[in-house]
Amino acid sequence: MELRPPAPTGDKTGDRKPAGRKSKGKRAAGKPSAGARAQPYQAPGLAARRAAASILSRIIEHRIPLDPLVDERSGATLFRALPAQDRNLVRAILGTALRRRGEIAAAIAHCLDRPLEDKAGALSALLHVGAAQILYLNVPDHAAVSLAVSAAMADKRTRQARGLVNSVLRRIARERDEILSRVDPGRRNTPDWLFERWSACHGQETAEAIAAAHLAIPPLDLTPREGEPANIAALADELGGTVLPTGSIRLQSPGRITALPGFEAGRWWVQDAAAAVPARLFGQIAGKPVADLCAAPGGKTAQLAAAGAHVTAVDISQNRLRRLSRNLSRLGFAVQTVTADLLTWTPDDQFDALLLDAPCSATGTIRRHPDIAWLKTPRDIATLADLQARLLDRAVTWLRPGGRLVYCTCSLEKEEGEDQIAGLLARHGDLQRDPIAPHEVAGLSHCLTSNGELRTLPCTTFEVSGAADSNSAQSGMDGFFIARLQRLT
Numbered sequence: 001m002e003l004r005p006p007a008p009t010g011d012k013t014g015d016r017k018p019a020g021r022k023s024k025g026k027r028a029a030g031k032p033s034a035g036a037r038a039q040p041y042q043a044p045g046l047a048a049r050r051a052a053a054s055i056l057s058r059i060i061e062h063r064i065p066l067d068p069l070v071d072e073r074s075g076a077t078l079f080r081a082l083p084a085q086d087r088n089l090v091r092a093i094l095g096t097a098l099r100r101r102g103e104i105a106a107a108i109a110h111c112l113d114r115p116l117e118d119k120a121g122a123l124s125a126l127l128h129v130g131a132a133q134i135l136y137l138n139v140p141d142h143a144a145v146s147l148a149v150s151a152a153m154a155d156k157r158t159r160q161a162r163g164l165v166n167s168v169l170r171r172i173a174r175e176r177d178e179i180l181s182r183v184d185p186g187r188r189n190t191p192d193w194l195f196e197r198w199s200a201c202h203g204q205e206t207a208e209a210i211a212a213a214h215l216a217i218p219p220l221d222l223t224p225r226e227g228e229p230a231n232i233a234a235l236a237d238e239l240g241g242t243v244l245p246t247g248s249i250r251l252q253s254p255g256r257i258t259a260l261p262g263f264e265a266g267r268w269w270v271q272d273a274a275a276a277v278p279a280r281l282f283g284q285i286a287g288k289p290v291a292d293l294c295a296a297p298g299g300k301t302a303q304l305a306a307a308g309a310h311v312t313a314v315d316i317s318q319n320r321l322r323r324l325s326r327n328l329s330r331l332g333f334a335v336q337t338v339t340a341d342l343l344t345w346t347p348d349d350q351f352d353a354l355l356l357d358a359p360c361s362a363t364g365t366i367r368r369h370p371d372i373a374w375l376k377t378p379r380d381i382a383t384l385a386d387l388q389a390r391l392l393d394r395a396v397t398w399l400r401p402g403g404r405l406v407y408c409t410c411s412l413e414k415e416e417g418e419d420q421i422a423g424l425l426a427r428h429g430d431l432q433r434d435p436i437a438p439h440e441v442a443g444l445s446h447c448l449t450s451n452g453e454l455r456t457l458p459c460t461t462f463e464v465s466g467a468a469d470s471n472s473a474q475s476g477m478d479g480f481f482i483a484r485l486q487r488l489t
Helices: 046-062 084-099 101-110 121-136 141-153 159-174 176-180 192-202 204-213 229-239 299-306 318-331 378-398 418-427
Strands: 220-224 249-251 268-270 289-293 310-315 336-339 351-357 399-409 431-433 481-487
Touching: 046 084, 046 121, 046 141, 084 101, 084 121, 101 121, 101 159, 101 176, 121 141, 121 159, 121 176, 141 159, 159 176, 192 204, 220 229, 220 299, 229 249, 268 299, 289 299, 289 378, 299 310, 299 318, 299 351, 310 318, 318 336, 351 378, 378 399, 378 418, 399 418, 418 431, 418 481
Parallel strands: 289 310, 289 351, 310 336, 351 399
Antiparallel strands: 220 249, 220 268, 399 481, 431 481
């Protein structure tokens, strides 16, 4: 997620309860007093496994996104009660359980005599959490199994199935090598409907590459505040990162974000390399009125402000705009913010430039948000495509003659990209494409379509000197569609 650093990991809050009162007078040896009842013993790591299973169940059964559930301040109660080290473990377990969900489900099914009942969501989540640790995380088999059984016993919904939990996970541990040797993990971990869509739109070979890219934990990309190449290079050296052709800085193992050099000074912000492209496509906008529509959390807003524009940041969520304001305050930028629904809002005046990063299915960000693959449905895409069309129809009326509109979505779906622009041009005769030129997207010119629109994919590799760079540090980014238009009259 753009701009948002994780909360400090120094929080030592645990889930211990206050001790009971001391007893008065003598008591029998070895017998606790009534006021000093011993707290139930909880094996180290058990609370983290229970939290992971609970959160996974809420994601799959109730379609709640992962990020809000693991928020340091407002996330799930079981998660917030954990010490920092255990919270990091929960994130690792959940990321793996979601990223490898298809493989894990197949392994569990192989070890069951019959499928789990539909209402056995809590049991399924517990098995997935245990299997994720055995198959993909550096957790001893005996610990993963023992803690899963203890977690099953601690929950009345799964208590009667503790024997099944034990037998299934022990078998997965015994057959781990066979399970991990099975071919085509990327395809197995992609829901059928998504893989079929990507194959139809991008070709089967590319769909397979997209699915494979989702299995790798992505690097961290930063947008530097200062755009001069020498300054970017110096900052990259200080951070231990690599400068990408587009000007972003990539870190492979960043550690705690807030502890990185330049964070407190506002010298950079977190933003995927692909997400940083749209705001760079307006040309000279210093001193011009520019609107960032659907602006939060503010990565693109910061880019526009850094370019010297007079920015109006509009978002429907007041809470998200507060977060945007906090982010921009750290960076030292001041912009006008407006809390409004774009379907009913009307600005006081027109703009020279508009950036619409429209609400979308976000299927281009699955490598960073693996829960999306299991949360979205075909109906979501149709609903969002309709919303995008309505937003575009309103936004173009706020553009001055000669002004530019940059439209983007972090989606891999044509309905939310190419089809939107084709439909918009058919409805508005006073608009024309303003094709993106190869020199404007250094290293990504091979991602330009014949219409001058940009389509990046999770498997996209930057080009260096006209050829794909085999360096893994240059590989991968969010899947984005970006188009630029100009109003004629």
